[in-house]
Amino acid sequence: MKLYPRHFSTVVHNCNISGIPLSRYFLDIEIVLNECTEEEIIRKMENNLRVMENAAAGGMAGVRSFSGLTGGDAARLDAYRAKGSPFGGSLYLEAMINALAVNEVNASMGVICATPTAGSSGILPGVLLAIRNRLNLSRRAQLDFLITAGGAGILIGNQASLSGAEGGCQAEVGSASAMTAAAIVEAAGGTPAQSGHALAIALKNILGLTCDPVASLVEVPCIKRNAIGVVNAIAAAEMALAGIESRIPADEVIQAMGSIGRMMPMALRETALGGLAQTPTARRMTKMLKEEGHILWPFPASGGDD
Amino acid sequence: MAVFQSVFDIIGPVMVGPSSSHTAGAVRIGLAARSIFGEKPEEVVITFFGSFGHTYRGHGTDIAMIAGLLGKPTASEEIRHAYKLAEKEGMRVEVKVSDRNAGHPNTAQVVMHAGDRTMSITARSIGGGMIDLVEVDGFNVHVSCDNPVVLIFHRDRPGLIATVTRFLAEYEVNVSQMEVSRKERGSQALMIVATDGTIPQEVTDKIRDIRDVGPIIFLSALKREPDLVPIDSIAKQKGLTV
Numbered sequence: 001m002k003l004y005p006r007h008f009s010t011v012v013h014n015c016n017i018s019g020i021p022l023s024r025y026f027l028d029i030e031i032v033l034n035e036c037t038e039e040e041i042i043r044k045m046e047n048n049l050r051v052m053e054n055a056a057a058g059g060m061a062g063v064r065s066f067s068g069l070t071g072g073d074a075a076r077l078d079a080y081r082a083k084g085s086p087f088g089g090s091l092y093l094e095a096m097i098n099a100l101a102v103n104e105v106n107a108s109m110g111v112i113c114a115t116p117t118a119g120s121s122g123i124l125p126g127v128l129l130a131i132r133n134r135l136n137l138s139r140r141a142q143l144d145f146l147i148t149a150g151g152a153g154i155l156i157g158n159q160a161s162l163s164g165a166e167g168g169c170q171a172e173v174g175s176a177s178a179m180t181a182a183a184i185v186e187a188a189g190g191t192p193a194q195s196g197h198a199l200a201i202a203l204k205n206i207l208g209l210t211c212d213p214v215a216s217l218v219e220v221p222c223i224k225r226n227a228i229g230v231v232n233a234i235a236a237a238e239m240a241l242a243g244i245e246s247r248i249p250a251d252e253v254i255q256a257m258g259s260i261g262r263m264m265p266m267a268l269r270e271t272a273l274g275g276l277a278q279t280p281t282a283r284r285m286t287k288m289l290k291e292e293g294h295i296l297w298p299f300p301a302s303g304g305d306d
Numbered sequence: 307m308a309v310f311q312s313v314f315d316i317i318g319p320v321m322v323g324p325s326s327s328h329t330a331g332a333v334r335i336g337l338a339a340r341s342i343f344g345e346k347p348e349e350v351v352i353t354f355f356g357s358f359g360h361t362y363r364g365h366g367t368d369i370a371m372i373a374g375l376l377g378k379p380t381a382s383e384e385i386r387h388a389y390k391l392a393e394k395e396g397m398r399v400e401v402k403v404s405d406r407n408a409g410h411p412n413t414a415q416v417v418m419h420a421g422d423r424t425m426s427i428t429a430r431s432i433g434g435g436m437i438d439l440v441e442v443d444g445f446n447v448h449v450s451c452d453n454p455v456v457l458i459f460h461r462d463r464p465g466l467i468a469t470v471t472r473f474l475a476e477y478e479v480n481v482s483q484m485e486v487s488r489k490e491r492g493s494q495a496l497m498i499v500a501t502d503g504t505i506p507q508e509v510t511d512k513i514r515d516i517r518d519v520g521p522i523i524f525l526s527a528l529k530r531e532p533d534l535v536p537i538d539s540i541a542k543q544k545g546l547t548v
Contacts, residue, residue, distance in 0.1 A: 004311055026313060034312050044314060051320045051381075065324070067364035106323030109366045109386040116316045118323050150313025157310040165433075179316070216357070217364045218324040293363045 002033050008155050008196050008250040015192040022182070022192050023144035026151030045143045051113045052102065052125035059101025063108040068294040069285065070219040071108065074101035077227075091130055095230040099126025103226040107219045116153045116162045119218045120176035122226030124149050127180050127233055135187055145183045152179035152199055159251065160258030164211035165270040167261025169225065174206035174257060177229040177236070184237035200246035200253040202236035207253075208260055210268035212275030215286040221276055320381045321435060327412055328358070328365035331431030333385065334528050336374020338439055338451050339416040339427045341525050347418035349398040350375055355408035355415075358431075368401045371414060380435065415441075437528075445487040445496040451528040453482070455500045458513065459520035462488045462495040466518060470497065473512045479505055494520075 005011050015025050030041055060078060064071035077097045080086070086093045099122035106112045106121055115124040124146070132142050153162065156175045161167035181198035185191075190198075206229075214220040240246075246253065267274030276282055280302055288295055310316060321330040340346070352371055354362050362368050366386070373388040376395060384391065392399050412431040417424065428441035439449040442457065449455055460466055467486060474481060480502045488495035514522060 004309075030313055041313075045317065048314075048317055048320060065364075066366045066369070069364070109322055109324065109329065109369065111320060111381050111383055112323050113318055113320050114326070115318075118321065118326055121323075124317075146317050147313055150316040153316030154310040154313065157316065162310075162316070215364055216361045219364075289364055290360065 004029065004033065004154055004158065006155070006158060008152075008199065008254070011151070011155065012192045012196055021144075021148075021186055022151060022195055023148045023186060025192075026147050027144075029151070030147070041147075042140075042143055045146050046139075048113045049128075049142060049146060051111060052115075053129065055102045055105045055110060055112045055121075056098045056125060056129055057101075058110050059103075059105040060097070063104050063110065065104070065107035065217075065219055066109060066294070067107075067215065067217055067219065067289055068296065069107075069214070069217060069289075070223055071104055073223065074098075074104055091134055092231055092234060095126045095130035095234065096227040097126075098129045099123055099226040099230045100223060102126060103223040107217070107223060115149070116157065116175055116179070117164070117172050119164060119222045120172040120226060120229065122223070123173065123176040123229040123233060124180045124183075126226065126230040127184060130230075131184065131187065131234075137187055141187060145187050148186050148195070149179040149183040152182040152195070155251075156199075156203075156254050156257075159254045161261050167258065168264050168269055169209040169211045169222075170203075170206050170257055171261055172211070173222075173225045173229045174203050174209060176226075177206065177233040178203040180230070180233035181236040181240070184233060185240050188237065188241055190237075190241050194240045194243075196250040197244070197246045198233075198237045198240035200248060200250040201239055201244075202232050203250075203253050203257055204246065204248070205232050205236065207257055210264065210275050211270045212268055212277045213270065213272055214277050214282040215289050216270075216272040216277075220282075319435065322370070322381060322383075322385045325365050326435045327431045327433050328361065328367050329370040329385075330380045330435035331412065331433075331437050332358075332365075332367045332370035332414070333374040333378065333380045334435060334437045334451065335414055335416070335427075335429040335431065335439075336371040337377070337379075337528050338374075338429060338437065338449075338525070339418060340375050340377055341528075342427055342442060342457070342523055343418045343420070343423075343425050344523065345420055346377075346395065347375065347397055347420050349400075349419040351400045351402065351417040353402045353404050353415040353417075355404050355406060355413040356411035358412050358414055359403040359405070362401075362403075367414075371416070372397075372399055375416070375418075410438075413440075442496060444489060447485060447487055447496065447498055449498060449525070451525065453500050454504070454527050455483075455498055455525050456505060457523040457525060458497040458499065459522070460495055460497060460516075461518035461520075462492050463518055466516065467497060469516050470499070470513055470519075473509050474499070474501065474505070477506055477509045479503065479509060 062075040103122035161171040181202035182195040185195040373385040410430040417426040483500040
């Protein structure tokens with residue numbers, strides 16, 4: 001059986017020998033391993049990019065989740081951007097708005113493209129849709145961006161995990177921001193080695209993050225973590241592009257993430273038995289959801305006896 | 307541990323949110339139920355067990371399953387309007403929650419009625435949108451719905467299974483998986499046959515003519531995402547327009 005390369009270091013080495021970018025390398029492996037043509041891959045990826053664009057546009061209009069727990073924050077952040085001058089940098093804000101929009105659409109039963117999961121589906125499109133105009137990326141370059149991120153995601157998934165139930169949020173939002181960081185570096189003209197450093201830096205920033213969703217729903221804290229994920233990805237990419245290197249190589253950081261996930265107690269891996277999910281407010285929200293079917297706003301303040 | 311081999315394992319699938327197990331999997335259970343029933347039910351009773359029972363409202367698991375019963379694929383924008391669509395199409399829906407331990411946290415039972423016909427299925431959503439059909443009309447089964455299968459209801463008697471496989475062999479149809487389940491000796495039984503490739507019409511006709519063979523249901527594979535095919539043709543592929 002033909003196998004995907006296991007290590008990022010192998011991939012970087014092979015890219016350097018052939019003098020090709022990561023996207024070309026990952027595309028070539030895809031063609032060989034899955035016995036398909038480049039046209040088929042590009043066509044399918046174009047379809048996925050359109051789904052991402054639709055999701056971001058849908059979320060901007062303001063949506064509400066079925067539980068009533070979340071919604072409208074992308075529109076809120078967009079109004080804030082339009083009104084004043086955000087001091088955190090307009091690219092960051094734009095990417096955050098996109099990420100919130102996509103993940104709010106996910107929570108409202110809209111159609112999304114999992115990247116790599118539904119719960120972390122805002123990060124990759126969040127960054128791409130914001131950065132493509134800034135870097136003047138052609139349509140093909142945008143699809144290459146997704147291919148590079150996908151290849152990086154495979155390396156993370158096969159050496160560690162991409163599932164919150166297995167490895168906590170570091171495996172979902174952590175992996176999503178790490179693979180996005182690697183893709184940004186290539187799109188901005190960096191080297192494959194720099195992509196590896198960006199991946200490592202982004203993943204290190206989120207090591208240990210638990211999966212503790214309120215009422216078991218993919219909403220709190222997932223949606224806002226998608227917004228933080230884009231900031232993490234862009235920051236890590238810019239450090240790598242500046243020539244800053246991760247002292248711990250990408251593969252070892254990925255393996256550390258996997259190892260931390262295995263040590264993580266079950267209560268912090270998507271079971272809603274610990275962390276944020278067991279705070280007094282989260283418990284009251286869970287109770288209301290069970291009794292009323294949805295959260296009513298304004299959510300009553302705690303009486304202090306729980 | 308999962309082994310990823312394609313960028314589309316990471317950039318994809320395209321699906322309706324918020325959870326692959328609680329929504330995408332639920333749509334597929336609905337689709338499987340509809341395919342097995344073979345027509346639009348006039349009335350459905352959905353019972354949720356375990357985690358499905360606790361969180362179905364927040365995840366829209368009921369909405370997703372109803373959309374599947376109406377033949378909507380896992381990435382349809384119409385899913386969220388499933389209750390309205392059901393009303394418009396004249397399908398009555400009742401949703402129940404049971405505390406009984408069904409053996410898996412994400413289990414649902416769907417009972418369908420139309421005219422004087424009644425049929426029940428039980429299925430589990432086992433993650434990533436994948437499902438395991440575990441009961442059809444009281445028969446214990448294990449069907450993933452990822453590959454096409456044929457369900458043959460028959461009376462339990464010696465030689466019947468051999469006759470079916472002989473007809474398949476005559477036309478060089480290879481059986482990849484086979485499962486037989488019965489309620490008690492000599493009573494009603496269910497044979498599930500998965501084959502490589504489709505079964506020719508002549509073979510189906512011959513099987514149908516075997517003594518003691520009852521209804522035969524063809525279940526095509528439920529794709530996990532619709533790829534690039536327009537929604538109408540997906541519904542047709544899934545055998546939903548019976």
